[in-house]
Amino acid sequence: MKNADVLLSGTNITKVFGYGKHKKTAVQDVSFSFHEGEIVSIVGESGSGKTTLAKMLMGLLKETSGEVRYRGKPRQLKSHADRKKYWKDIQAIFQDPFSSFNVFHKVEKLLTDCMKLQGLKLTKEEQFRKMKEACSFVNLKFEELHNKYPFELSGGQMQRLMIARIFMLHPKILIADEPTSMIDACSRSTILDMLLKLRKENNMTIIFITHDVGLAYYVSDTLYIMEKGRIVESGPAEDVILNPKHRYTQQLISDVPKIHEEWNLAN
């Protein structure tokens, strides 16, 4: 995995919100390099800056300082056309499926928009076939769904539709910002399996953002541990989990509730 091409990398990225007295540094001096086809997890507690980092990677927030390089070149996000090009390769799934949908649009529009972003000119039948294919990939029936509004679906169905969207776009990099935190445990494993399947089919790089170390260990090749806006430890998942060096990583690992042990809340 290490020999694969570096797809997205960043050096000394810092994000500061506000100014003067209200200045708040959300992400500080973060450096990383993500390789092609790799699953990377960024783990940290709430408020550690992982979502801010994710938004900067998506190009939704501008970094205060530092440089993000995409395919070895500094990324261009100045004009709308540049951004559109970038978003063809980099896509995201958000945390809360209920707020990811525009409640005024039918489900179908989410998928037709994908084809618009790709600039595909397809006939009605081809569009229909593509959407059907994407839905069957995530075990949904397009015929039952396309005429529905988002609030008529369950959280798991919504999140699966989001994955169907990614399937249609087949981006190079997928940023998944806690995609399973708002849905039940049963749907959770299905969603994770689908993400892994996506990687297998398209050699997609997945950046998985989570607070759950166990989950991160289960899915990823490389781990980045974030605390208070800094990356405190990083490396291959096995090394980080089995041989944690930083105090915070050790604490995170010991805080994972274990079913067969008594859970001691005192420390």
Place this chain on the structure above:
Amino acid sequence: MTHSVRILLKSPKFLIGAIATLLMLALVVIYPLVNKSDPFEMKALAFQPPGSGLPLGSDNFGRDLFLELVYGIRTSVAVGLIAGLCATAIGLIIGLASGYVGGWIDNVLTAVTNMFIVIPSFIILILVSVSVNSRSSLVVALIIGLTSWPWTARAVRAQTVSLRNRDHVNLAKISGHSTPRIIAFEILPYIASYVVMAFILQVASGILAEASISMLGLGPYNTISLGIMMNWALVFEAPVSGAWWAFIPAAFAIAVITFSLYMMNTGMDEIFNPKIRS
């Protein structure tokens, strides 16, 4: 959309308000078609009490007060509508711009909005009305509209700021939609019900504002509005002559219109606000 309308029709408050407004508008539109005489025509002696020929009596010039009232409601509602449209449009544009764009544009626009909120709009209204030479009802409506947008702007800004960071807006952004498209399809539908409510409120306060400045004698020229009728009644001392019919019906008409508009607004508020809050 049809869903929202169906829920609205179940709200008694909204229904009462809407029916009263529609009846009033129907009267105002239909009566001039039936009675084609000029409202400025003198028909009787001054301050004749209500009787068979004159349903609401006559004013100081002996003109038919009922006909005047009908034309007065017409002008007042038109002024209120234009003022409301103007205020809502300005408030919406400023609120959306400062809420969605953010940064220094937000700071500047919020500062301007706050300045307009702090200065009592009625004072500006009086000063501008005095300084403008030719006041048609359109000019008065525009002046009212230009002084009453700040509250709408502030509320729209607040809603937009909270919507801007929602995931569906982020998703629209990474789907490559342009900013005007995102504002039109991802932000506006969510605040539409609020904007309609604000518009109704602006119309009601526009009618009140017009009545207030007209009573001070600063209203539009060459027309009849409810405020102007009150002004005539005052100037020609109708209360002294005991001619209650010269001012009570006009005051009552103002009360009924604004009351029914407020009722509509409250009815909508009860239905849409939980939706906005969630």
